[in-house]
Amino acid sequence: MKRTIGISGMLLMVACTTTVEECKAKRPNIIIAISDDQSFAHTSFAGCTFVRTPAFDRVAREGIYFSNCIAGSPGCAPSRSSLVTGRHHWQNEQSGQHFSGWLDKYVPFVDLLSDNGYLTGYTGKGVAPFQYHRNHIEEDSFRIENAAGKGFNQLAYDATEKETTGLSSIDYYANFKAFMSGRKDDQPFYFWYGGYEPHRVYEKGAWKRSGKKLENVQVPGFLPDTEEIRGDILDYAMEIEWFDKQLLKMINYLEEIGELENTIIIVTSDNGMPFPRAKALCVEYGIHVPLAIRYPQKFPGGRVVEDVVSFIDFAPTILELTETTADGMMPVTGKSLVEVLTSDKDGMVDRSRQFAFSGRERHSSSRWKNLGYPQRAIRNNDFLYVWNMKPDRWPAGAPQRLNPDQENELLPLYGIDEQGKHHSDWAFTDVDGSPAKSYIVEHFEEKEVRPFFDLAFEKQPEEMLYNIKEDPFCLNNLIEDKNYSSIRAKLKQELRKELIRTGDPRMVGSDEGIFETYKRYSSIRAFPKPKEAGNNNF
Structure with a gap:
């Protein structure tokens, strides 16, 4: 009897072991x-x-x-x-x-x-x-x-x-x-x-x-x-x-x-x-x-x-x-x-x-010499801090490009033709063409629309801070608000620490502009040279 139980027990143990191994193998x-x-x-x-x-x-x-x-x-x-x-x-x-x-x-x-x-x-x-x-x-x-x-x-x-x-x-x-x-x-x-x-x-x-x-x-x-x-x-x-x-x-x-x-x-x-x-x-x-x-x-x-x-x-x-x-x-x-x-x-x-981190360099071909718009960002549960590394550049792309069909001729400012219609491929080309984009650009002079135009297309300050719990649409930049100075300092410090730790060329090394040199395997638009191009930090 003991022998039978022992064999049964051994068989059960083998079966259990096999099942576990099968489960583990799957x-x-x-x-x-x-x-x-x-x-x-x-x-x-x-x-x-x-x-x-x-x-x-x-x-x-x-x-x-x-x-x-x-x-x-x-x-x-x-x-x-x-x-x-x-x-x-x-x-x-x-x-x-x-x-x-x-x-x-x-x-x-x-x-x-x-x-x-x-x-x-x-x-x-x-x-x-x-x-x-x-x-x-x-x-x-x-x-x-x-x-x-x-x-x-x-x-x-x-x-x-x-x-x-x-x-x-x-x-x-x-x-x-x-x-x-x-x-x-x-x-x-x-x-x-x-x-x-x-x-x-x-x-x-x-x-x-x-x-x-x-x-x-x-x-x-x-x-x-x-x-x-x-x-x-x-x-x-x-x-x-x-x-x-x-x-x-x-x-x-x-x-x-x-x-x-x-x-x-x-x-x-x-x-x-x-x-x-x-x-x-x-x-x-x-x-x-x-x-x-x-x-x-x-x-x-x-x-x-x-x-x-x-x-x-x-x-x-x-x-x-x-x-x-x-x-x-x-x-x-x-x-x-x-x-x-x-x-x-x-x-x-x-x-x-x-914290979590994000960033960008070049998106579409949207600026003189195919330059990008470098951003680095840090986000915690309550706040988003953004560093616009080249604030003299246009975040959504230049507002005017050169006519590809006529040498040295500028297309209309903001891509708006004589009939008041916006052509998305003529301006702000980091933003996909859409009815929303066209509406904002075509109505930019209207008092009710201008704030939306400025948010989407105008140049941005070097630093931005948003309380994303209260302001998920990122409308109110708190960077100058002294009530948030400690939060700004903390997030800025943590962002820079991560960029240095992970070897971001924008922070370490001898060529912070290396990202501008990478070949773009798609069409490249021509833009006029901006007056800020002579600045050391452009």
Whole structure:
């Protein structure tokens, strides 16, 4: 009898051990769903009244909603660079700059996942826009494959299947299934779903077919409240919903095949909304983005976490969760979120996470000699401090450019033609063309509109400080308010300390202008030489 029990016990022990080993061997799958130009406030989970995002809401409701996620930059390429390398964009040379080349030495974590047995790939917009060389004729130091992995973009929608003409034709869901068809048995997978939405251009007035109502729009305080702009915001909402619908299809598919519970789903956006005084500027609606993460096997769900987190934290988090070493990557700056994710606490979980950092250099080609607008920013739970390193430059781009069809001829100031119509490609070209932009520029002389014009297009002071709890629209610069002098001093000190610690060329080294020298692999506009160009700090 004892012998029988002993054998049964041994068999049970073996069974239990095998089960544990099998569970341990079944590594988590990962999906990163990243929209293109969506501010933090614009999900229905966050209380937005004019957009419905059931996929995001499910991930947030059953997982963890992060109320203070700060993108690496207010522009897509540098922000995505930060995410996949775990480093601030200013640490990545040209591989952290908009429309420059991606150097081989900046290994993204997807390469290490692939080496560790993961099936990897992406659909839509990967880590872009960067120049990747399909051969090494021009630049033998450039990476060949997109830093998001192998592309799956072959399958497209028919034009009649799209809800608006502004949407990408890429069938994200069909391409995800094509990716999954290459999976072997229980091979873990990592997939980057990069929607091109809600990046402009939109089909103007598409919202009218959707049943949406102008009166439901919450107009941010940095934009005039007009029917034209409300409609523009609803067209933006239409594209957010399209992105979310494709994600919902992927979630339902994973549920059907029994992989949903073993898949870490991360939903975010690369930077804020493509409107004046948002995208391309280090303000709250430019760098504060949505973030929800779901993985019920290990992450207690139904929580709202207030910790300030950064895009540079994503890479070390994913490497830790997949038991993948960072060997081969450049030194990672970010800090893993695993302790926060596996905690059961709401609110502030890790009080060591006091600050997040962001910044930008060149966005579009928008100034004389293709110069950028360098900004560095630090954000805690209550305040945003921004350092405009070159305040003599125009933050949204120069107000006037040279006529490409007539040598030495200037196009009209502010891009306004003789009929009073604004041409977006003629002025302030760091701001995407839109009905909102055109309205503000065309009406800049009106008393009610001028404050919005000044916020979006006029030169800004070297330092800006905003109480983002009371002033999320960043309307009231507190930098000269003596009541906030200690906060200003603290944030300024912490920002400079981080820039020095991470080797920002703007702070250390012999060539603080190195960012201006990186080649732009896209069209370059010509601008007149500004009178301030002779200044030492221009």
